[in-house]
Amino acid sequence: MHDEDKILACVDRSHFAETVTDAATWAARRLSAPLELLHILDRHPEIGSGKDHSGAIGFNAQQALLTELAEEDAARSKAAREQGRIFLNQLRERAIAAGAVAPDVRQRHGDLEETLVGQQSSVRLFVLGRRGESAETTQRDLGRNVERVVRALKKPILAVTEQFREPRRVLIAFDGGGMARRGVELVSKSPLFQGLPVHVLMSGKATRDGAKQLDWARTTLEKAGFEASAALVPGDAERVIADAVREQEIDLLIMGAYSHSPLRTLLFGSKTSDLLRSARIPTLLLR
Numbered sequence: 001m002h003d004e005d006k007i008l009a010c011v012d013r014s015h016f017a018e019t020v021t022d023a024a025t026w027a028a029r030r031l032s033a034p035l036e037l038l039h040i041l042d043r044h045p046e047i048g049s050g051k052d053h054s055g056a057i058g059f060n061a062q063q064a065l066l067t068e069l070a071e072e073d074a075a076r077s078k079a080a081r082e083q084g085r086i087f088l089n090q091l092r093e094r095a096i097a098a099g100a101v102a103p104d105v106r107q108r109h110g111d112l113e114e115t116l117v118g119q120q121s122s123v124r125l126f127v128l129g130r131r132g133e134s135a136e137t138t139q140r141d142l143g144r145n146v147e148r149v150v151r152a153l154k155k156p157i158l159a160v161t162e163q164f165r166e167p168r169r170v171l172i173a174f175d176g177g178g179m180a181r182r183g184v185e186l187v188s189k190s191p192l193f194q195g196l197p198v199h200v201l202m203s204g205k206a207t208r209d210g211a212k213q214l215d216w217a218r219t220t221l222e223k224a225g226f227e228a229s230a231a232l233v234p235g236d237a238e239r240v241i242a243d244a245v246r247e248q249e250i251d252l253l254i255m256g257a258y259s260h261s262p263l264r265t266l267l268f269g270s271k272t273s274d275l276l277r278s279a280r281i282p283t284l285l286l287r
Contacts, residue, residue: 005124006034006104010116013039013087015162016129021091022164023282024127025098030192033124035103037091039084040112081107112145113152125192126157150257150285156186157257157285164282167251170198173241174230176213179256183286184217187254188224199248200230203240245281257285 009024011017021037028035088105095103108115116126130146150157170193174180184200187193200217202210214230221228233240244250 006036007125008123009037010128011037011039019160019164020127020129021095023160025095025100026166027125029099035100037088037105039088039107040115041109113149117152120153120155123155130159154287160282161280169250170196170252171250172200173255174200174202174217179286183254184220188220197227201244202232203237206234252282254284
């Protein structure tokens with residue numbers, strides 16, 4: 001399989017994996033790109049045997065215990081690989097049924113962030129869930145790995161919610177900055193969005209050149225053959241965007257992500273994370 005510019009779907013053993021697979025399959029079809037489903041196994045699973053190994057023991061007993069623990073670890077690892085293989089094959093069949101051509105499946109031991117960073121030279125688009133396996137038993141509305149992974153990557157990331165349907169209307173959150181302008185240019189050139197109406201929305205404080213920037217965005221999209229509209233709506237960005245998504249029945253949001261440092265985010269919060277929590281639709285994050 002030639003994996004240059006592939007769509008890489010990050011899946012785990014949760015019900016969110018089906019949504020990620022559906023979104024990645026849609027993107028692969030639209031972009032005529034190869035699809036890979038990647039399942040990462042924890043390199044150091046924190047799993048105990050439930051036995052008490054404390055206390056002073058003799059050399060022979062210690063060697064026997066180490067051998068027993070090694071065998072238990074090997075058995076757990078083998079079982080995890082086999083369960084992962086079955087899980088991935090089920091997702092592969094789902095992708096094929098939805099129109100994917102010969103999707104690849106891979107399973108690796110390691111850290112999520114390190115693995116994805118190492119893959120990104122051959123990736124055109126990452127697809128991941130906003131929540132994953134660890135979030136199924138919590139009340140978190142944003143998975144613990146999302147910000148860390150998005151900050152580490154330089155390629156576009158499609159972060160999906162619990163349900164996915166093929167987008168029919170697209171919204172670009174636009175602030176006139178360099179990343180937002182690159183987003184408009186990306187949309188105008190990408191087969192991923194061809195034929196979809198695109199609305200460009202600027203919110204927050206009004207700026208002196210806001211109208212000019214919006215006109216540039218709308219004109220750029222129209223020249224590329226898109227049905228495009230643009231609006232400047234003063235007010236809190238999170239509220240304005242959420243209102244626009246609901247009122248205009250938007251299916252996919254595009255925005256720049258985590259432009260500030262982690263320290264600033266720690267002190268003042270993250271607008272990206274706030275928008276991801278409030279927008280209940282798939283979001284294409286640009287870096």
